[in-house]
Amino acid sequence: MRTDNAKAWDDFIGLESEEAFHVLYTYYYNYLTYVGLKKKFPSSRVKDEINEVFLYLWENRGKLKTIINAHNYILTAYLRKLYKKDNIGLSETSDWEANAEFLVLPSVETRYIRPQMQQHVSRILTDFVGKLPERQRQMIYQKFYLGLSYKEIATVNEVSINTVYNTIYKAVEKLKHQIGKDNLDTLLLALILICILYLFF
Amino acid sequence: MTEKEVLALLKDERFCNYCLKRNNEDIRYWERWLEDHPEDRPGIERQRLLVMLLEQATASGEMEQQYERLKQRIGMPGGAHKGVTRRLNSVIAKWSVAALLILTAGISYYEYRRAHPSLLGQNDNVDAIGPAVNQAYLTLSDGARIDLGTADDGLLATQSGSAVTKYTGGKLVYRSTGGNPVSTVVPGFNTLTTPKGGLYKVVLPDGSLVYLNAASTLKYPATFTNLRERVVELTGEAFFEISHDPGHPFMVKTPGQIITDMGTTFDVSAYPDERQTQTTLISGAVSVGPARPSIRQPAAIELKPGQQASTDKEGIINSARADTSMALAWKNGEFVLRNTDIRTVMREVSRWYNIEVVYGRGVDTSDGLNGKISRTIPLSRVLEKLTSTGFVHFRTEGRKVTVLQ
Secondary structure (H helix, E strand, O other): OHHHHHHHHHHHHHHOOHHHHHHHHHHHHHHHHHHHHHOOOOHHHHHHHHHHHHHHHHHOHHHOOOOOOHHHHHHHHHHHHHHOOOOOOHHHHHHHHHHHOOOOOOOHHHHHHHHHOOHHHHHHHHHHHHHOOHHHHHHHHHHHHOOOOHHHHHHHHOOOHHHHHHHHHHHHHHHHHHHOHHHHHHHHHHHHHHHHHHHHO | OOHHHHHHHHHOHHHHHHHOOOOHHHHHHHHHHHHHOHHHHHHHHHHHHHHHHHHHHHHHHHHHHHHHHHHHHHHOOOOOOOOOOOOHHHHHHHHHHHHHHHHHHHHHHHHHHHHOHHHHHHHHHHHHOOOOEEOOEEEOOOOOEEEOOOOOOEEEEEEOOEEEEEEOOOEEEEEEOOOOOOOOOOOOEEEEEEOOOEEEEEEOOOOOEEEEOOOEEEEEEOOOOOOOOEEEEEEEEEEEEOOOOOOOOEEEEOOOEEEEEOOOEEEEEEOOOOOOEEEEEEEOOEEEEEOOOOOOOOOOEEEOOOEEEEEOOOOOEEEEEOOHHHHOOOOOOEEEEEEEOHHHHHHHHHHHHOOEEEEOOOOOOOOOEEEEEEOOOOHHHHHHHHHOOOOOEEEEEOOEEEEEO
8 A cells, every 4th residue: 555655646746646646635534534533633623634734735746856755744744733843753753653554454345345236225325424414424434444442432523422322323223224134135145255256266 | 132232232342343354353252252143143244234334435435525625725716725824935025015015005195195185084083983882773572663772771661571671781671570461372572683883781581691792683582481492583693691491491593503502601603694603602501403404414413511513504513612712702802813814803893893894906815813802992903903913904984994915
């Protein structure tokens, strides 16, 4: 994943490619969100500062040709904004990398789910997530994708643990009813087959 | 295991880890558990699948939405930049331009005054533009309109069994006359309206106190007896200190939000020309709901003291920690600026001083201003302080203020 980002950075700086910019954003959005939330900054702050960093990158893309370690640069800029400090040394940033390494890397199965889904199930899912209020979607993202604990999610969203649990409970329940048992079973079968194939090849 | 019990597993962090294949220990634990309870496997597998689907979909949803927001900011002319910190070159550049402007403005002003001596008197009126004063209009249930600025103190009218009395210091008080309001099931409504540059206070029939800011309207029933809920309607801004009455919730309806509370103090800002409706809770508890429930915002949210609920034009309600000094600045006799852009500042100034604000060409309205300015001083002093930031300066003609770069 890191080498994909290196190429994206080169394209972004050298060719001013918006596509490359989007690739960087896709990776760093999750990474920086994880870092910020683990440090217990509120969700809203984290979201704002990520966009501030990327806004800065875009506006100054002409001046960043000399940056050697883009990853450290982005991370440092982000941490500075979060802490509003101007003197974060490089040694502090290397600690972050160690902690955040485990993040992301969704399992093999999730990579194959989407293509295996039938049209109508895919549509139900997209509709459902599209209609989720921002707060709910945010909490589900934090629990399932980022893997934060219930307590951490409660802290950074400034709500009670019960609220987080209820939100997630309700969302899973609602999605279960909308997709329906049969569709789920069909999808499960398809996944199992894929996994078997994957194991053999 | 019942369906509900399977769902309840979500509360278990280790189960979630198993669903997402995160922690080897947890994965082994649950695999073993499933071997011991094979009848539960289908239900659990389905749930695991749901979790995986949500994991993916919400992640890309979150990221793409934030990316869209970023794209919009990038697309804006000049590239909106929230910070007040400006790079050195541009500061120097701006100052040199400002210096030039002042010079030319000074020269042309001198010429102007020479040519128009009669307007000398006009300009001096700037000092005469004072801050908001106690001024409001009361509309009774029969439509009669009373100018509270000119009315005498004392009993003004009786409405649905309440005596309406004007006190000195800009306060209107409703008190039950003691006699039973006749079988009139529906009490009449009264409306209190402040003009620009006006302020007023009203004590409602239940003892609740409402401070009305400038350019605001509060509509309320003249008596709360026979009513299950105490409902008032607000446009503009008001600060509420509500009497506790658990059996009869107090509700404030604004075009964007409905605020329900039991006995609390809070501020509601619902000006039609502001982007958001905001409710800030000082003490007690309120729930803030959409004026029109929708799929994206179906329910109300509860606020804790120190929190603020903001509703945008689409009806989505967000709650966050409030900057209470900013929300209550008007009541405390100040303007509080925290990274506030000049247009927002001037909208408040315009309501408080009853002036018209126009913008000259090329005024950069995206910069954030910081500071505190008193509201109890004449307009000219406020404009002076804003000018001293170096971002803008003003030209005043009577009650019209032009903002210049």
